[in-house]
Amino acid sequence: MHIAIIGGGMAGLSAATALAEEGIKTTLYEAAPHFGGRARSVAIEFNSQTFQVDNGQHILLGAYKETLKLLDKVGVDEKSAFTRLPLALNMLSAHNKQGFKLDCANFLPHPINQLFGFLLCQGISFSERISTILFMVKLKKISYLLTEDEPLNDFLLKNGQSHHLINMLWEPLCLAALNTPIESASGKIFLNVLGDAFNHQKTDSDFLIPKLDLSQILSTPIARYLQAKEVNLLTNKRIRSIKPSKNGFEVSTRLESVEFSHVIIATTAKKLKEMTVNLPKLDFVTSQTEQYEDQPIYTIYLQYPCHIKLALPMQGLVDTTSQWVFDRGQLCGQYGLMAVVISAQGKHQKLTQEMLALKVAQELQHVFPQLPKPLWHKVIAEKRATFSCSVNLPRPANITPYQHLYLAGDYTYADYPATIEGAVRSGLACASLILK
Numbered sequence: 001m002h003i004a005i006i007g008g009g010m011a012g013l014s015a016a017t018a019l020a021e022e023g024i025k026t027t028l029y030e031a032a033p034h035f036g037g038r039a040r041s042v043a044i045e046f047n048s049q050t051f052q053v054d055n056g057q058h059i060l061l062g063a064y065k066e067t068l069k070l071l072d073k074v075g076v077d078e079k080s081a082f083t084r085l086p087l088a089l090n091m092l093s094a095h096n097k098q099g100f101k102l103d104c105a106n107f108l109p110h111p112i113n114q115l116f117g118f119l120l121c122q123g124i125s126f127s128e129r130i131s132t133i134l135f136m137v138k139l140k141k142i143s144y145l146l147t148e149d150e151p152l153n154d155f156l157l158k159n160g161q162s163h164h165l166i167n168m169l170w171e172p173l174c175l176a177a178l179n180t181p182i183e184s185a186s187g188k189i190f191l192n193v194l195g196d197a198f199n200h201q202k203t204d205s206d207f208l209i210p211k212l213d214l215s216q217i218l219s220t221p222i223a224r225y226l227q228a229k230e231v232n233l234l235t236n237k238r239i240r241s242i243k244p245s246k247n248g249f250e251v252s253t254r255l256e257s258v259e260f261s262h263v264i265i266a267t268t269a270k271k272l273k274e275m276t277v278n279l280p281k282l283d284f285v286t287s288q289t290e291q292y293e294d295q296p297i298y299t300i301y302l303q304y305p306c307h308i309k310l311a312l313p314m315q316g317l318v319d320t321t322s323q324w325v326f327d328r329g330q331l332c333g334q335y336g337l338m339a340v341v342i343s344a345q346g347k348h349q350k351l352t353q354e355m356l357a358l359k360v361a362q363e364l365q366h367v368f369p370q371l372p373k374p375l376w377h378k379v380i381a382e383k384r385a386t387f388s389c390s391v392n393l394p395r396p397a398n399i400t401p402y403q404h405l406y407l408a409g410d411y412t413y414a415d416y417p418a419t420i421e422g423a424v425r426s427g428l429a430c431a432s433l434i435l436k
């Protein structure tokens with residue numbers, strides 16, 4: 001048995017780890033010079049100084065059990081790698097000074113802490129608080145399961161959530177979790193994530209924010225583990241085609257072809273078509289995945305003088321183009337550096353990077369008047385950050401019509417939006433199909 005894994009993002013890396021643990025001979029092909037895919041660090045230069053930042057600020061949830069297990073297995077110490085923050089949302093509005101504040105009373109047992117949190121949250125009326133509590137109780141009753149998918153916005157309105165509440169609470173959460181506009185986002189998938197965060201243990205809704213750059217936390221320790229297990233790790237190797245062969249599949253780069261007994265394709269949905277032209281039984285799947293709409297995530301890094309610190313390490317913004325601001329000084333010792341995140345499509349995409357950075361800096365100064373002008377900025381535009389997690393999106397299975405050919409990748413983990421956890425679980429699912 002010799003397995004080829006194509007793609008060294010979190011899906012491919014997690015599949016490789018599970019196979020390596022069982023001593024299965026595996027070769028991992030990655031087209032880029034580095035592993036990590038869409039969750040990686042990048043070096044940015046300013047005034048001949050190099051700063052290590054992420055391709056986008058990532059957050060994990062306490063509910064990301066398989067990712068946390070994987071990181072533990074490869075020797076990542078959670079406390080050194082992440083700041084774990086119990087669920088608390090602080091949303092500042094550009095229009096309304098009061099904003100919105102939800103702090104789950106963590107000294108209370110689960111789930112009373114959540115109800116208490118909603119009862120005491122600030123910035124919404126008493127009747128809005130009650131409607132949120134009733135909504136949460138209803139979700140618990142239906143086990144956070146929607147039998148018929150529908151746009152999240154419609155579902156919320158039908159369930160008594162006011163426009164104000166949607167603006168302050170649900171829309172920011174939808175953008176953060178699904179990276180999809182709330183009008184088209186899948187209500188069903190949103191509830192899956194909410195259920196995983198709220199329906200079990202108190203710590204499931206914790207935010208885990210990286211203290212180190214993403215590659216140091218994710219791909220580098222996993223690759224080190226794989227190397228020690230003698231997995232053949234190949235970077236700068238783009239797979240051009242996969243063909244059925246006598247004993248499995250012939251996997252080809254531009255320069256060579258190698259035969260494998262099994263193949264896991266762990267690329268993004270959009271890349272599937274180009275390498276599977278010789279696998280006609282996959283046409284049905286690729287005709288669906290080709291239709292996936294991409295959603296962008298923009299991260300605007302703004303460097304202020306080192307002494308600048310926000311009141312909180314993570315702050316939500318509403319009625320602005322900016323959606324979340326992370327104080328990297330408090331989170332990872334990059335003093336004065338703010339990471340502002342803008343998820344999903346929007347008018348900001350029409351601006352030049354210079355104009356966008358200026359707009360974001362002005363918005364920050366409006367809500368945090370103590371901020372001076374930033375010293376420098378860098379915009380990282382991930383135009384194809386995730387697939388659009390829309391209503392009833394067809395999601396392919398890990399098995400394919402070809403025996404011993406599997407699909408991994410965040411898009412194949414049908415219960416979740418594009419997330420690290422979805423990618424990890426998809427990789428594990430492919431490995432367990434091979435190992436069974």
Ligand SMILES: Cc1cc2nc3c(=O)[nH]c(=O)nc-3n(C[C@H](O)[C@H](O)[C@H](O)COP(=O)(O)OP(=O)(O)OC[C@H]3O[C@@H](n4cnc5c(N)ncnc54)[C@H](O)[C@@H]3O)c2cc1C
Nearest residue numbers: 007009010011031037038056058059239409410418419420
């Ligand atoms: C800016 C940004 C912010 C995000 N924030 C969060 C967050 O806060 N929380 C969260 O959970 N998720 C977040 N995500 C989503 C998360 O990063 C992805 O869902 C996850 O990393 C996807 O992993 P994957 O392995 O499925 O795909 P990818 O990471 O895309 O990996 C696919 C790999 O395949 C390689 N490849 C492609 N074609 C070939 C080929 N022909 N041959 C060989 N290799 C090939 C690619 O180079 C890539 O490395 C974010 C994503 C972005 C971009």
